[in-house]
Amino acid sequence: MNLWENELKKRLQRIETAGCYRQLHPVEGAVGSALTRNGKKLINLSSNNYLGFAGLKEVQDGARQALERGGSSTASRLIVGTDEATVNLEKEIAAWKGKEAALLFGSGFLANIGVLSSLLRRGDAVFSDELNHASIIDGIRLSHAERYRYRHRDMGQLEQQLVDAETRGIQHKLIVSDSVFSMDGDEAPLLQLIELKKKYGAALILDEAHASGVWGAEGAGLAHHYGVADEVDLLMGTFSKAFGAYGAYVAGERVWIDYLINSARSFIYTTALPPATIGTIAAALEVVRSAEERRCMLKQKADWFRTHLRERGWETAGSTTQIIPLLIGSSERAMKVSQQLIDEGILAVAIRPPTVPAGRARLRFSLMATHTEEELEHVVKVLARMSVPSSI
Numbered sequence: 378m379n380l381w382e383n384e385l386k387k388r389l390q391r392i393e394t395a396g397c398y399r400q401l402h403p404v405e406g407a408v409g410s411a412l413t414r415n416g417k418k419l420i421n422l423s424s425n426n427y428l429g430f431a432g433l434k435e436v437q438d439g440a441r442q443a444l445e446r447g448g449s450s451t452a453s454r455l456i457v458g459t460d461e462a463t464v465n466l467e468k469e470i471a472a473w474k475g476k477e478a479a480l481l482f483g484s485g486f487l488a489n490i491g492v493l494s495s496l497l498r499r500g501d502a503v504f505s506d507e508l509n510h511a512s513i514i515d516g517i518r519l520s521h522a523e524r525y526r527y528r529h530r531d532m533g534q535l536e537q538q539l540v541d542a543e544t545r546g547i548q549h550k551l552i553v554s555d556s557v558f559s560m561d562g563d564e565a566p567l568l569q570l571i572e573l574k575k576k577y578g579a580a581l582i583l584d585e586a587h588a589s590g591v592w593g594a595e596g597a598g599l600a601h602h603y604g605v606a607d608e609v610d611l612l613m614g615t616f617s618k619a620f621g622a623y624g625a626y627v628a629g630e631r632v633w634i635d636y637l638i639n640s641a642r643s644f645i646y647t648t649a650l651p652p653a654t655i656g657t658i659a660a661a662l663e664v665v666r667s668a669e670e671r672r673c674m675l676k677q678k679a680d681w682f683r684t685h686l687r688e689r690g691w692e693t694a695g696s697t698t699q700i701i702p703l704l705i706g707s708s709e710r711a712m713k714v715s716q717q718l719i720d721e722g723i724l725a726v727a728i729r730p731p732t733v734p735a736g737r738a739r740l741r742f743s744l745m746a747t748h749t750e751e752e753l754e755h756v757v758k759v760l761a762r763m764s765v766p767s768s769i
């Protein structure tokens with residue numbers, strides 16, 4: 378074996394020793410509330426398809442019709458990758474968000490790294506919740522701004538950091554946060570974030586990946602739910618979760634979007650989303666906006682499930698949403714509990730470091746509006762028989 382292969386083997390062994398080795402597991406039928414893995418049917422509590430729209434005929438038809446325009450957009454947006462359907466979709470997204478303009482990105486990951494790395498320059502300061510998504514962290518890493526990381530939801534510490542930046546004479550301050558946190562299922566303190574952003578003249582970007590389609594009127598997001606969307610400078614979100622599609626958006630006032638078109642490298646130097654994906658998103662946007670009933674079902678199911686877990690004394694972090702963690706502690710133990718659930722026909726993937734902090738490994742339950750009562754009752758019954766640590 379050559380030098381590199383030896384080194385990679387060693388690195389992988391270290392990952393394995395830490396109980397953090399990752400493997401791919403092919404599944405079938407992931408768009409449903411139950412899927413098949415290794416020939417075994419499992420209740421699917423691990424997808425982001427919160428409203429069940431990934432399997433909806435109307436959404437799939439959107440893709441089928443658009444396929445007639447070809448398999449590829451053939452170029453980046455600024456070359457010949459912008460067609461009428463794309464422009465119309467961006468207008469609709471802007472209207473849905475109540476902003477002047479919107480811009481599509483290839484994915485949420487590309488949106489966050491492009492937006493943050495282009496807005497933030499040397500001499501600017503960025504303030505980021507420690508539990509923000511990896512794509513936000515990487516976007517910040519790509520910038521040359523001063524970085525402040527505040528403890529999860531700790532507005533006192535954020536204010537201290539804003540004061541510190543002010544004292545140092547930093548002019549352009551930018552706060553960035555998930556609105557619903559992907560691994561804890563809790564909410565950013567939006568009202569306080571807005572208060573602080575105003576007090577210190579900072580900008581605010583919210584990542585609504587897990588809230589888009591789920592929270593607020595017409596599923597516009599958590600900022601809309603709390604009636605503060607006007608105060609948020611950029612609302613980012615993805616179509617890969619509740620929309621059951623792929624791709625991402627950023628919405629804001631015209632000047633923000635024009636700037637991104639001119640400077641976000643993950644927008645400029647990549648091929649535009651293909652027609653089928655534009656068609657899927659457009660169809661999904663229509664059904665998402667009118668999906669009050671499914672949103673309501675999802676919330677009821679999530680509340681019911683979380684209440685059951687808490688009544689047993691299990692820790693579900695600050696979850697108030699469709700994402701419900703069950704904190705376990707060590708990676709080994711989380712993997713073991715996850716395997717025990719698989720044996721009982723339940724798929725709830727173990728989330729381990731570095732995705733979550735050390736000692737905070739967990740099972741992450743993602744509820745769907747389409748989970749049946751029998752499915753959820755089975756999960757609760759199985760969990761009741763298991764010995765999960767009541768505190769970690």
Ligand SMILES: *Cc1c(COP(=O)(O)O)cnc(C)c1O
Nearest residue numbers: 484485486510555559586615617
């Ligand atoms: C999933 C997610 C992303 C990335 O979105 P993709 O479209 O899957 O690339 C970004 N931010 C948050 C908070 C997410 O949960």
